[in-house]
Structure formats: structure tokens, C-alpha cells
Amino acid sequence: MIQGELMRIIKIVLALILVALIFPGCRESRKKVPIILITLDTVRADHLSVYGYFRDTTPFLKDFSEQCVTFNQAYTSIPLTLPSHLGLFSSHYPIQHSIDTNYKALGKWRYPLLAEVLRGNKYKTCAIVASIVLKREFGLDRGFKTYQDSHFEQTIRIPVIKDREEKVWEQKKRRAEDVVRRAKYWLEDDNHKDKKFFLWLHFWDAHTPYDLPPDYEREFADDAQFRKYLEDNAYLLPEDYPQVNEYDNSIRYLDEQLKNFFKYLDDEGILSKSLVIITADHGEGLGQHKWYKHGKHLYQGAVHIPLLIKFPNGRWAGKKIDSPVNLIDIAPTILDYLRIKDSLHSQGKSLLPLINDKVKDIRECEFLQRRGYKEKPEEEVNDWEPGKKYGALCGDWKIIYSTEAEPELYSLKSDPLELKNLAKDEPQKYADLKKKIDFYLSLEDRSL
Structure with a gap:
């Protein structure tokens, strides 16, 4: 009898060893998984070839998506940079965190943000942002030991009308190649690449005014085929067609820089073991509904965004999900995968039940909110309603x-x-x- 019980235990142990060999990811604690979050400012989903755009704007992301879960209906709750990022890191709607415009501090938010939870679980945390819109004074630095929001490599001078006078506003930013360079340096510094880390990279290249490197060879031209596409899809500002073309070229440049960064991650043995999230904070009007920018309207071009999630060791690779999801679902998904308690009081939902086919939808409706406006300015402006x-x-x-x-x-x-x-x-x-x-x-x- 004892011998029989011993044989049964041996069989169980051998079975567990076999499972571990077949599924090597099971041997590693999920709480040690490196996390890389990439937010592409102002990138609408339907201008990416990974989402079927007729131009090959994102050949790298299209290839990389084969390693990812691709969400075809991802949305931002508010089409503006700071409020949407706050929604991502807090897992709350803008009506809850109260930030509905840029350059407004988070204030007395009583719950932790995602980076705070991860740092509390011994993650090394770093953020590299590409615009002053996300400077630490607005509250997104909470939980990040390193928050690179200064010493911007580029300054663009933009003429504006203020107090009935023409003035110049200086937009400080960095290009994708500078974000990638800084990310590589941080990973190499103090051997962060060999530790468990949370790295957030923010890219600004698809945001106006477009600022491609002087020597960059543009892939796309403002040709007849391009103009026909815009006309057929109700882009109603023909005078801005050259600018839409520059938008596509900026996305192609961004895709090339991501390819460079991911090659580094692969060469260093980081990529396969990492949880990688690639998304956007919002899209851009580009002339549909006679509006080029974002913030004022809630049409699809402004709120429909890309979302790719690559899980460690190729799990769920190539899966596509058509159910609507939201930026506020990203933080609870990360915590759920890592098996870390969600202390954010998340309004979003983990996407793992969707990915595992345990549910068909995670909520009945996706909610949207426009940016907040002050009283009508004395100057005549079109960026107001x-x-x-x-x-x-x-x-x-x-x-x-x-x-x-x-x-x-x-x-x-x-x-x-x-x-x-x-x-x-x-x-x-x-x-x-x-x-x-x-x-x-x-x-x-x-x-x-």
C-alpha cells in the first residue's frame, strides 16, 4: 500500500515536471515579469497598417502584432493627453478623477496610481515623457523613481494670439529617437535590464506641429491615390491634406524607432519575458467633421485607438478581440496578470477574462467625455465650443x-x-x- 502511494506521488511529480518543461513560463513568478508600457500620443487606430490602413504606416507593428493580442475596438474616455493618461494610470474615468483638460494637477487623489502599486511590489520604475504636457507637476510622476520630464531635445516656436496680441509659445518635446536612446541608457544603467522593472515610454511624434528629423526620407507623398482615399472617407479640409500626409509619415518614422528599440530588447533577452502594452492616448480629427485636431469632438477618429498586448513567452500570440475595451482597463489587466492586489479601486476591468474567452464583453457601454472649456475667450478661436x-x-x-x-x-x-x-x-x-x-x-x- 505504501509502495503504491509512493508511486502515485512520483507520477504526480513527474507530471508537474513535464508541464514545467512544456510551459516554461509557468516556472517563473509573474511578479518578476518586466513591464513595458508605450503610449503613442495622437495616434488613431485607422491610420495604422496593423489595423488595415491602405498605407503601410506601421510595418513593424504589423509584424509585432503576431506576437500580441490585438484589440480592434479600444477607446479612450477623453481625447486629450493628460486626462487620458490619468485615466490609464488611475483606472478611473475623467468625471471621477476630475481632470478634463491639460495643464491641471491631479491634486488630492486618494488612491494610488499604477506605478505606485508596482513600486510597492519592488519594481524599478521609470517614465520618459516626450512633452511638457506630462510634466511631473501634474501628478503622473507618482510612483516613478525616475521621471524624465526635463532637458527636452527640441523646442518648437508656435505663433499664437493671446490678449489680442500675437505671441510665441515654445513647445518643448523630444523625438522618438531621443526617447529610445534614453530608454536604452536607463535599462543599461545600474543593470535595470536584469531586474524587474516598469518602463513607460511616451511618444509625441504624431502630434502637431510635426517635426521629423531634417534628414528623414519620407515614405509617403501627397498624391492622387492618397487624396482620393481622403475624399472617399469624408476628410473635409482639402487645404490640410498635405498635413495629413505628414501625419502618416510621422507615424512611419515612429514605427521605425519602435523597431529599433524592440530589436535592442530582443538582443538583450528582455523582450520574450516581458509584458508589453502598446496603445495611444487619443486620436486626431484630421479634417473629418471639418476638424483637424482633438479635444473638441467625440467622433471615432479622436477616440478609437490602437491596443496591442504581448504577454511573456508568446502566450495568446496572434489573438484578435473585437469586443470594446478602454484605456482604464490596462492597469487592472497588468495587476491581474501579475497576481498583485488591485488597490487602485479600479473602474476598469481586467482584460484576461476576455482573452481567456470566459466572457464575451466586459461592460455594456464605453463612456466618452469631451475636454473641459473655460468661458469663451475674447479672441476669435475655433478651438472652443x-x-x-x-x-x-x-x-x-x-x-x-x-x-x-x-x-x-x-x-x-x-x-x-x-x-x-x-x-x-x-x-x-x-x-x-x-x-x-x-x-x-x-x-x-x-x-x-
Whole structure:
């Protein structure tokens, strides 16, 4: 009897050893996995070849996506740099963290941010940001031992009208090649590459004004085929077509710099064992709905963003998910994968149940919010609209509610460019979705 029990134990041990050999990732504690988060400022999903764009703007990301889980319907809750990044790191909607514009400090936020939780779990933390919009004074530095938000390599002088006078605003930034150079240096310094680390890299290259290196050879030209595509897809500002072309070239340059960085990670043996997240904070209008920039509107070009997640050792490689997800889901996904307690009080959801096919959707609607505006400036500007604006994307339907403008309702399945407003034709559908907006408004934290 004892001999039989011993044989049973031996068989179990041998089985566990076999599993460990077949699935080497099981042998490593997930809490030691390096994490690399990349946010591509102002990059809309449909201008990336990895998402089917007719130009090959992202050949590297397209190849790299074969190692990743690709989310086809990822959204930002607010199309503006600082508030959307705060949503990512706090896993809260802008109506909850109260930051709905740039250059506004987080203040007395009572929960930790993602980097604080990871640092509390002995991660080495580093952030390299490419614009003054994300300077530490606004609160995103919380939890980062290293936060590189100074000594910017480029300064662009932009003429602006302020107090009825023409003045010059200096935009301090760094190009992708400078972000990559700094990242490599940090990984080499003090052998961070051999430790468990959380590295966040922010890239600004797709944000206006575009600033490609002087010697950069552009891949794309403002040709007839390109203009036909823009015309066919309701880009309504022909005078800005050359600028849209420069946007595509800037994304191609960014893709090349990412390829350079990921080659380094691969050569150093870092890439295969790392959890890598590549996403964007928001998109860009590019002339659709007669608006080039972002912040003012909640149309798809501004809120539909890329999201690729590469898990260690090739797990779930090549999987594609069509269910809508949000930037606020990234932090709980990271913590869930690492098996670290979520102390963020996350409003987002872990994406692992979606990836594991345990659920079909993680929420009923994706909520959207426009940037906050002060009172109308004395100067005549087009980057302003009265009132507040909110949106909800529920299945194939999208509602945009404004306190000042006409209500909007779109069927994205039949009208992906959002050209036909159905609010008057479908009053019951609008009323039903307006209740979703009311729920979102009820989440506001009035204590902040």
C-alpha cells in the first residue's frame, strides 16, 4: 500500500515536471515579469497598417502584432493627453478623477496610481515623457523613481494670439529617437535590464506641429491615390491634406524607432519575458467633421485607438478581440496578470477574462467625455465650443449628448463615418442611450 502511494506521488511529480518543461513560463513568478508600457500620443487606430490602413504606416507593428493580442475596438474616455493618461494610470474615468483638460494637477487623489502599486511590489520604475504636457507637476510622476520630464531635445516656436496680441509659445518635446536612446541608457544603467522593472515610454511624434528629423526620407507623398482615399472617407479640409500626409509619415518614422528599440530588447533577452502594452492616448480629427485636431469632438477618429498586448513567452500570440475595451482597463489587466492586489479601486476591468474567452464583453457601454472649456475667450478661436459633451458607445450605437449643441445618434454598423445623425429619426433609441449618459454623470466625484 505504501509502495503504491509512493508511486502515485512520483507520477504526480513527474507530471508537474513535464508541464514545467512544456510551459516554461509557468516556472517563473509573474511578479518578476518586466513591464513595458508605450503610449503613442495622437495616434488613431485607422491610420495604422496593423489595423488595415491602405498605407503601410506601421510595418513593424504589423509584424509585432503576431506576437500580441490585438484589440480592434479600444477607446479612450477623453481625447486629450493628460486626462487620458490619468485615466490609464488611475483606472478611473475623467468625471471621477476630475481632470478634463491639460495643464491641471491631479491634486488630492486618494488612491494610488499604477506605478505606485508596482513600486510597492519592488519594481524599478521609470517614465520618459516626450512633452511638457506630462510634466511631473501634474501628478503622473507618482510612483516613478525616475521621471524624465526635463532637458527636452527640441523646442518648437508656435505663433499664437493671446490678449489680442500675437505671441510665441515654445513647445518643448523630444523625438522618438531621443526617447529610445534614453530608454536604452536607463535599462543599461545600474543593470535595470536584469531586474524587474516598469518602463513607460511616451511618444509625441504624431502630434502637431510635426517635426521629423531634417534628414528623414519620407515614405509617403501627397498624391492622387492618397487624396482620393481622403475624399472617399469624408476628410473635409482639402487645404490640410498635405498635413495629413505628414501625419502618416510621422507615424512611419515612429514605427521605425519602435523597431529599433524592440530589436535592442530582443538582443538583450528582455523582450520574450516581458509584458508589453502598446496603445495611444487619443486620436486626431484630421479634417473629418471639418476638424483637424482633438479635444473638441467625440467622433471615432479622436477616440478609437490602437491596443496591442504581448504577454511573456508568446502566450495568446496572434489573438484578435473585437469586443470594446478602454484605456482604464490596462492597469487592472497588468495587476491581474501579475497576481498583485488591485488597490487602485479600479473602474476598469481586467482584460484576461476576455482573452481567456470566459466572457464575451466586459461592460455594456464605453463612456466618452469631451475636454473641459473655460468661458469663451475674447479672441476669435475655433478651438472652443460652449457647454459640456459626453458620449456612450453601446453595441453598434453611439450617442453624443451636449448641454448646448444638438443631440447626436449614430449607427456605427451602417454609418462608421458618423455622417447621418439619427437622433430625430430614432427618438426612443436616443432616450434609452441617454439613460446610459445619466449613469455616467452619476459617477462624478464631487469631493475633488
